[in-house]
Amino acid sequence: MIPQTPSEVEAKVQLARSRTAQLEQDLMEVLSILRSALKSRPVSWEDFTHEVSFDTPPPQRPEDPERIIKAPYPTRPDPAAFAAELTFSDKLIGGRGKQKSAEAAARLEAAEAVWRNQCAEIDKTFNEAVSLRESLHREKVEKYEAAFAKWEKSRNELLASQAQQREQISTLQNDYKSAKAPAVEYFLAEVLARSEYPKSFPRSSSVKFDESNGVLIVDFELPTPPALPTIKEVRYIATRDEFQEIPLSDAWQKKTYEEALYQIALRTIHQLYAADELRVLKSIVFNGEVQSTGKPSESEARICILSVRAAREELFQINLGRVDPKACFQSLNGVLCPNLSDPTPIQPVLSFDKKTSQFVEASTPASPPIEQILPQ
Numbered sequence: 001m002i003p004q005t006p007s008e009v010e011a012k013v014q015l016a017r018s019r020t021a022q023l024e025q026d027l028m029e030v031l032s033i034l035r036s037a038l039k040s041r042p043v044s045w046e047d048f049t050h051e052v053s054f055d056t057p058p059p060q061r062p063e064d065p066e067r068i069i070k071a072p073y074p075t076r077p078d079p080a081a082f083a084a085e086l087t088f089s090d091k092l093i094g095g096r097g098k099q100k101s102a103e104a105a106a107r108l109e110a111a112e113a114v115w116r117n118q119c120a121e122i123d124k125t126f127n128e129a130v131s132l133r134e135s136l137h138r139e140k141v142e143k144y145e146a147a148f149a150k151w152e153k154s155r156n157e158l159l160a161s162q163a164q165q166r167e168q169i170s171t172l173q174n175d176y177k178s179a180k181a182p183a184v185e186y187f188l189a190e191v192l193a194r195s196e197y198p199k200s201f202p203r204s205s206s207v208k209f210d211e212s213n214g215v216l217i218v219d220f221e222l223p224t225p226p227a228l229p230t231i232k233e234v235r236y237i238a239t240r241d242e243f244q245e246i247p248l249s250d251a252w253q254k255k256t257y258e259e260a261l262y263q264i265a266l267r268t269i270h271q272l273y274a275a276d277e278l279r280v281l282k283s284i285v286f287n288g289e290v291q292s293t294g295k296p297s298e299s300e301a302r303i304c305i306l307s308v309r310a311a312r313e314e315l316f317q318i319n320l321g322r323v324d325p326k327a328c329f330q331s332l333n334g335v336l337c338p339n340l341s342d343p344t345p346i347q348p349v350l351s352f353d354k355k356t357s358q359f360v361e362a363s364t365p366a367s368p369p370i371e372q373i374l375p376q
Contacts, residue, residue, distance in 0.1 A: 009238050016236040016243055026229045029198050030256065034263040034270075038321050042274035043191045045176075048169050051162060054155045059147040062140040065133045070126040073119045082108035179280045184209040188216065191275045192268065200227040208352040210359055214282030217352050217359070220268060221302065222288040225257050225340070258340060261288060261306055262325035265334065269310050270320055283311045285350040290343055303345035308334030 029036075084104035089096070175183030185207050192205045204221040230253060233246040248256075265286045272284055288306035310332050318328055329336075337343045347362045 004238070004241065009236075012236045012238075012241075012243075016234045019234040019243075023229060023231055023233065026198065027232070030228055030260055033197070033260060034267045034320060034325060037195070037267040037271055042271070042277075043194055044275065044277070045169060045173050045187070047194070048187075048190065049162075049166055052158065054158050056151065056154070058151050059144055061144050061148075062137065065137045068126065068129050068133060071122050073122060074115060076115055077108060077111035079108055082111065176280060177278055179209075179211055179214065181209045181211050184216070184280055188272055188275065191271060192218070192220070195268070195271055198223075198227070202227075208359075214280060215285065215350065215359070216272065216281050216283070217285045217287065217350055218268060218272070219287050219289060219304075219352075220264070222261055222264060222290050222306065224290055225253065228253065228257055228260060254340070258336070259325060261336070261340075262329045262334075264288065265306060265308050266320060266325055266328060269308075269315060273312055273315060279312070281312060283309060284315075285309045285348070287348045287351060303343065304348050304351075305337035305340070305343045305346060306334065307346060307348040307350075308332050309349045 082104050084100040172183045172186060176187055188207050188209075189205070192207070193203070197203065201223045202221040206219045208217045208219075209215070210217075230247055231245045232248045235244045235246065236242075237244055265288060268286055269284045273281060286306075286308050287304050289302040289304050292301060292303045308329060314332070320328070333349070335346050335349065337346055350359060350361045352358070353360050
């Protein structure tokens with residue numbers, strides 16, 4: 001073994017402690033499945049309307065371009081500056097005077113031609129600058145108009161979507177008030193979907209509502225024992241340079257698993273009643289299922305290993321924050337598979353037969369007095 005420095009050993013000790021702390025947190029999460037739900041706010045219809053403000057600012061319209069100032073024209077040639085200077089002899093000799101006058105006129109015409117070209121060049125430069133400015137501005141305006149149309153479309157789509165969502169939720173809520181099964185099942189399925197569990201737990205469930213008597217059946221996939229923590233501590237053994245995992249005892253794991261199933265059942269029933277502010281539900285049947293170990297041809301994909309029914313008034317007589325989950329489950333005549341290590345299906349107290357679209361009820365023993373499970 002390669003010798004380790006004290007700092008390396010300390011780092012591994014801290015790592016073991018960190019892993020142990022996480023294990024303790026995972027254990028606490030399982031042990032407080034019911035208690036954590038009692039502290040959380042019930043799901044309400046307001047949670048289903050996701051009002052999102054359209055915070056994207058509209059694009060800014062480009063400002064008008066600055067005015068282009070034309071360069072001034074040069075001074076026009078002064079004819080007087082080009083007049084022929086005739087001497088006395090030039091005047092006497094007519095041909096010379098005329099020639100000088102003609103040459104002077106030619107110089108003036110050439111100067112004016114240069115001047116006109118300069119003015120034309122100034123006009124051309126100015127017109128090109130104006131045209132370029134207008135072209136660039138028009139391009140910016142077109143981009144702005146396209147961006148604004150896109151922005152406006154996004155905003156209108158969001159507003160329309162939210163209006164449609166509000167209308168749908170309002171319709172569902174009214175149907176829920178009338179105890180219509182589709183609306184009741186939609187809302188309560190969402191309640192279950194929003195319930196937080198440890199990441200290792202399955203998240204599959206379905207609900208079926210009987211409009212005739214206000215009974216809700218919940219088919220809920222339960223975790224199997226491997227989904228629960230099996231290690232309680234991690235230690236670092238410096239002499240062997242290895243991490244040692246201290247397992248939870250088999251008895252503790254078995255007891256905790258059974259306790260978790262009771263808590264999940266009670267928690268689910270509590271959350272559904274808490275969300276049912278309109279008191280549509282009269283009774284809830286919780287059927288806990290696990291994945292079958294048998295071949296698909298031999299059995300269903302999932303088998304029921306836990307089943308319990310609780311009426312609203314019956315459940316609200318119980319202080320779930322203080323009651324023993326197992327005693328509470330038993331007082332409600334809950335049924336649990338006798339051997340969780342090798343589960344076999346039990347008959348649910350009430351189930352829904354998809355083939356016949358009928359609710360099938362099993363005979364159950366009489367319920368013991370509720371006072372037996374209330375805290376003294």
